[in-house]
Amino acid sequence: xxxxxxxxxxxxxxxxxxxxxxxxxxxxxxxxxxxxxxxxxxxxxxxxxxxxxxxxxxxxxxxxxxxxxxxxxxxxxxxxxxxxxxxxxxxxxxxxxxxxxxxxxxxxxxxxxxxxxxxxxxxxxxxxxxxxxxxxxxxxxxxxxxxxxxxxxxxxxxxxxxxxxxxxxxxxxxxxxxxxxxxxxxxxxxxxxxxxxxxx
Amino acid sequence: xxxxxxxxxxxxxxxxxxxxxxxxxxxxxxxxxxxxxxxxxxxxxxxxxxxxxxxxxxxxxxxxxxxxxxxxxxxxxxxxxxxxxxxxxxxxxxxxxxxxxxxxxxxxxxxxxxxxxxxxxxxxxxxxxxxxxxxxxxxxxxxxxxxxxxxxxxxxxxxxxxxxxxxxxxxxxxxxxxxxxxxxxxxxxxxxxxxxxxxxxxxxxxxxxxxxxxxxxxxxxxxxxxxxxxxxxxxxxxxxxxxxxxxxxxxxxxxxxxxxxxxxxxxxxxxxxxxxxxxxxxxxxxxxxxxxxxxxxxxxxxxxxxxxxxxxxxxxxxxxxxxxxxxxxxxxxxxxxxxxxxxxxxxxxxxxxxxxxxxxxxxxxxxxxxxxxxxxxxxxxxxxxxxxxxxxxxxxxxxxxxxxxxxxxxxxxxxxxxxxxxxxxxxxxxxxxxxxxxxxxxxxxxxxxxxxxxxxxxxxxxxxxxxxxxxxxxxxxxxxxxxxxxxxxxxxxxxxxxxxxxxxxxxxxxxxxxxxxxxxxxxxxxxxxxxxxxxxxx
Numbered sequence: 001x002x003x004x005x006x007x008x009x010x011x012x013x014x015x016x017x018x019x020x021x022x023x024x025x026x027x028x029x030x031x032x033x034x035x036x037x038x039x040x041x042x043x044x045x046x047x048x049x050x051x052x053x054x055x056x057x058x059x060x061x062x063x064x065x066x067x068x069x070x071x072x073x074x075x076x077x078x079x080x081x082x083x084x085x086x087x088x089x090x091x092x093x094x095x096x097x098x099x100x101x102x103x104x105x106x107x108x109x110x111x112x113x114x115x116x117x118x119x120x121x122x123x124x125x126x127x128x129x130x131x132x133x134x135x136x137x138x139x140x141x142x143x144x145x146x147x148x149x150x151x152x153x154x155x156x157x158x159x160x161x162x163x164x165x166x167x168x169x170x171x172x173x174x175x176x177x178x179x180x181x182x183x184x185x186x187x188x189x190x191x192x193x194x195x196x197x198x199x200x
Numbered sequence: 201x202x203x204x205x206x207x208x209x210x211x212x213x214x215x216x217x218x219x220x221x222x223x224x225x226x227x228x229x230x231x232x233x234x235x236x237x238x239x240x241x242x243x244x245x246x247x248x249x250x251x252x253x254x255x256x257x258x259x260x261x262x263x264x265x266x267x268x269x270x271x272x273x274x275x276x277x278x279x280x281x282x283x284x285x286x287x288x289x290x291x292x293x294x295x296x297x298x299x300x301x302x303x304x305x306x307x308x309x310x311x312x313x314x315x316x317x318x319x320x321x322x323x324x325x326x327x328x329x330x331x332x333x334x335x336x337x338x339x340x341x342x343x344x345x346x347x348x349x350x351x352x353x354x355x356x357x358x359x360x361x362x363x364x365x366x367x368x369x370x371x372x373x374x375x376x377x378x379x380x381x382x383x384x385x386x387x388x389x390x391x392x393x394x395x396x397x398x399x400x401x402x403x404x405x406x407x408x409x410x411x412x413x414x415x416x417x418x419x420x421x422x423x424x425x426x427x428x429x430x431x432x433x434x435x436x437x438x439x440x441x442x443x444x445x446x447x448x449x450x451x452x453x454x455x456x457x458x459x460x461x462x463x464x465x466x467x468x469x470x471x472x473x474x475x476x477x478x479x480x481x482x483x484x485x486x487x488x489x490x491x492x493x494x495x496x497x498x499x500x501x502x503x504x505x506x507x508x509x510x511x512x513x514x515x516x517x518x519x520x521x522x523x524x525x526x527x528x529x530x531x532x533x534x535x536x537x538x539x540x541x542x543x544x545x546x547x548x549x550x551x552x553x554x555x556x557x558x559x560x561x562x563x564x565x566x567x568x569x570x571x572x573x574x575x576x577x578x579x580x581x582x583x584x585x586x587x588x589x590x591x592x593x594x595x596x597x598x599x600x601x602x603x604x605x606x607x608x609x610x611x612x613x614x615x616x617x618x619x620x621x622x623x624x625x626x627x628x629x630x631x632x633x634x635x636x637x638x639x640x641x642x643x644x645x646x647x648x649x650x651x652x653x654x655x656x657x658x659x660x661x662x663x664x665x666x667x668x669x670x671x672x673x674x675x676x677x678x679x680x681x682x683x684x685x686x687x688x689x690x691x692x693x694x695x696x697x698x699x700x701x702x703x704x705x706x707x708x709x710x711x712x713x714x715x716x717x718x719x720x721x722x723x724x725x726x727x728x729x730x731x732x733x734x735x736x737x738x
Contacts, residue, residue, distance in 0.1 A: 022386065024311055024382050024386035024387070025312075027382050027385070027386055028311065028312055028315075028378050028379075028382045031377075031378045031381050031382065031412055032374075032378055034412060034413070035374050035377075035378070035412045035413070035415070035416045036416065037416075038412075038413055038414070038416040038417055039416040039417065039419055039420040040420075041417070042416065042417035042420040042421060042450055042453070043420055043424075045449075045450070046421075046424070046435070046446050046450060049443070049446050049449070050443060050446065053443065054441060054442070054443050056441070057441060127431060127433060128431060128432055128433050128434070128440070130434070130440075130441060131434055131435070131440075131441045131442055131443075134427070134433040134434060134435055135435070138423075138424060138427065138433075138435075142420075142423075
C-alpha cells in the first residue's frame with residue numbers, strides 16, 4: 001500500500017521532478033532492447049548453425065511460401081510509419097489524431113498476428129517434426145510474442161492519449177516514445193528474421 | 201514513472217517501514233536493497249555451503265555410502281547453482297553495487313529505484329523454488345551447466361524448476377545491469393568526470409555490459425531447452441536430429457562471461473580496499489580502466505575454451521586458445537597494479553586487508569592454472585577432472601568470496617556505525633585461508649592423476665588426498681562461526697566507529713555512518729581524487 005501511495009505522490013509532481021535532472025528512462029529502455037536483441041541473436045545463431053551443420057531428414061520441407069511473410073513485412077513497415085505519424089500529431093497537440101493513428105497501428109499489428117496464425121495453420125509441418133520446424137516456430141513465435149505485447153501496449157497508450165483526460169500529452173510524451181521505440185525494434189527484428197528465415 | 205531522485209522522494213521513504221522491518225519491505229532505498237541482497241545471498245551461501253559439506257563428506261570415502269548416487273547429483277547441481285546464481289552474482293554485483301554505486305556517482309539513489317526493488321525481490325522466490333525442487337521428485341541432476349542430453353533424460357520436474365529459477369535470476373541480473381549502466385553513465389553528479397570515478401564503478405560498468413549482452417542468450421537457450429523437455433522438440437536432442445554442441449556454445453556464451461560477472465566486481469572492490477589500508481593512491485588508474493574494458497571485450501570471445509573436447513575444429517581451438525591466453529595480459533596488469541599499490545605503503549594489517557591479500561595470492565594461483573587450462577593439449581588431459589574444480593574454486597572462492605568477506609569487514613562500519621572485532625576477524629581469515637587451500641590445492645593433484653569430477657565414487661588410491669581435502673572443507677565450514685559471532689556481537693555492542701574509521705577519501709565515507717536516507721545532507725561532495733592519499737591536505 002505504501003508504495004502505491006508514494007507512486008501517486010511522485011506522479012503528481014512529475015513535471016516538477018523532471019527539471020532536476022536529465023530524463024534517462026529512454027537510455028534504460030535502449031539498454032533493455034539491446035539485451036532483448038541479444039536473445040534474438042542467440043536464436044539466430046542457433047538457427048544458422050543448425051542450417052550449416054545439421055542435415056534434415058529426407059522429405060523435410062524447408063522452403064517456405066513467401067506471400068504471407070512478405071505481406072507481414074509490409075504490414076509491419078507501414079505500422080512503423082503510422083506510429084511515427086501518431087508521434088508527429090502529438091507534437092502538434094492533436095491528441096485525437098494521435099489516437100487515430102495509434103489505433104491504425106494496433107490494427108496493423110493485429111492483422112500481422114492473424115496472418116501469422118493463418119500461416120501456422122497452413123504449414124505442412126508441426127513444432128516437433130524436425131529441427132527446422134522447431135527453430136522456425138521458436139523464432140517466429142518469440143517474435144509474435146513481442147508483437148502481441150507491443151499491440152497491447154499500443155492499445156493502452158492510445159487510451160491514455162484520449163483528449164483532455166489522458167495522461168499522455170505533448171508535455172509527457174515518454175510512454176508514447178518508449179512504445180514507439182519498442183515497436184520499431186520489433187519491426188527491425190522482423191526484417192532480419194524475414195531475411196534469415198525466409199530468404200536465405 | 202520511475203523518477204525519484206529529488207527531495208520529493210523523502211516522502212516516499214517516510215512512508216516506508218522503519219527499523220529492521222524495512223528490510224522485509226519493497227523498499228526503494230538503494231542502501232536497504234543492498235543489505236537485502238547481502239543478507240539474502242549469505243543465507244543461500246549457508247545452504248550452498250551445507251551442500252558442499254555433504255559433497256565432501258561423501259567424498260571422504262571412495263564408495264557412495266553417505267547418500268545415494270542420484271542424490272549426490274542433485275546435491276552437486278544445487279550447490280553449483282546456488283553458489284553462482286544466488287550467492288556470488290547477487291552479492292558481488294547487487295549487494296555492493298547497490299550500496300556503493302550511488303555514493304560513488306554522487307547520487308541519492310539508483311537511476312531506477314523501482315526496477316531495483318523488483319530485481320531484488322525476484323531472487324528470494326526463485327531461490328526458494330530451486331531449493332524446494334529437491335522435495336518434488338528430486339532436484340535437477342545435470343550439474344549447473346545442465347548439458348543436454350543429460351538434462352533431457354533426467355527427471356523432468358526438477359530440471360524444469362531449475363530452468364524457471366535460473367530464468368528469473370537472469371531477469372533479476374539484467375534489470376540490475378540496466379540500472380547500474382544508467383546510474384553510472386547518466387546519474388553522475390555534475391562536474392564528476394568518468395575518469396574520476398572510483399574503480400568499482402568501472403568494474404560494475406564492465407560487468408553490467410557483460411550482463412546485458414550475455415544473460416539474454418542464456419535465457420533464450422534455457423527456453424529452447426525447456427521446449428525440448430516439455431514439448432519434445434529436438435533442438436538439443438541428437439535422437440531427434442538436434443545438436444548438443446549448439447547448446448554448449450550458447451550456454452558458454454553466457455557462462456564464460458559469467459565468470460567475469462563474478463570476478464570483475466571483486467577486482468573493483470579490492471581496488472577500493474587496498475589504497476585505503478595502505479594509505480597510497482591506487483597505482484595505474486588509467487591502465488586499470490583499460491584492462492577492465494579489455495577483459496570485457498575479450499571475455500565475450502573466449503567461450504569455446506570450455507569445449508575443447510566437444511569436437512571443436514582446429515581453427516576454433518587455435519582462436520580460442522590465443523584469445524584466452526590474451527586475457528592474462530589485462531588481468532596481469534591489474535595484479536601488478538595492486539602489488540604496486542601496496543609497495544612502500546603504510547599497510548595496516550586488519551581483517552579487510554588480510555582477506556584482500558589472501559585474494560591476491562589465491563587468484564594468482566587460479567589465474568596460472570587458468571592459463572594452463574587454455575592450452576588445448578593440457579585441457580584435453582584434465583578436462584572434467586578435479587583440476588578444473590580446483591581452478592574454478594581458486595577463482596570464485598579464493599578470489600571473489602575472499603573479496604566479499606574483505607568488503608564486509610571494510611564497509612561494516614559504514615553500514616552500521618560500529619567496528620567489528622579484529623581478533624575474531626583475523627581468526628576468521630586464518631581458518632578460511634588455511635581451510636580453503638587445504639581443501640582445493642590437493643584437488644589439482646587429484647585432477648592431474650585423473651579423478652573425474654561430479655562422480656560420487658572414485659578409485660581408492662585417491663582416498664588419502666580426498667580426506668585432506670575434506671578436512672579443509674570442514675575448516676571452511678567452521679570458519680563461518682567466528683564470522684557470524686563477529687557480525688552479531690559487533691551489531692549489538694561493537695565500539696562506535698565514527699563516520700570515517702579508515703580515514704578513507706572515497707565519497708561514501710564523506711557522509712555520516714550509517715548514512716542518512718538520501719545519502720547526503722545537502723549537496724553531494726565532488727570527489728575529484730578518490731585515491732589522493734599521501735598528499736598534504738589542502
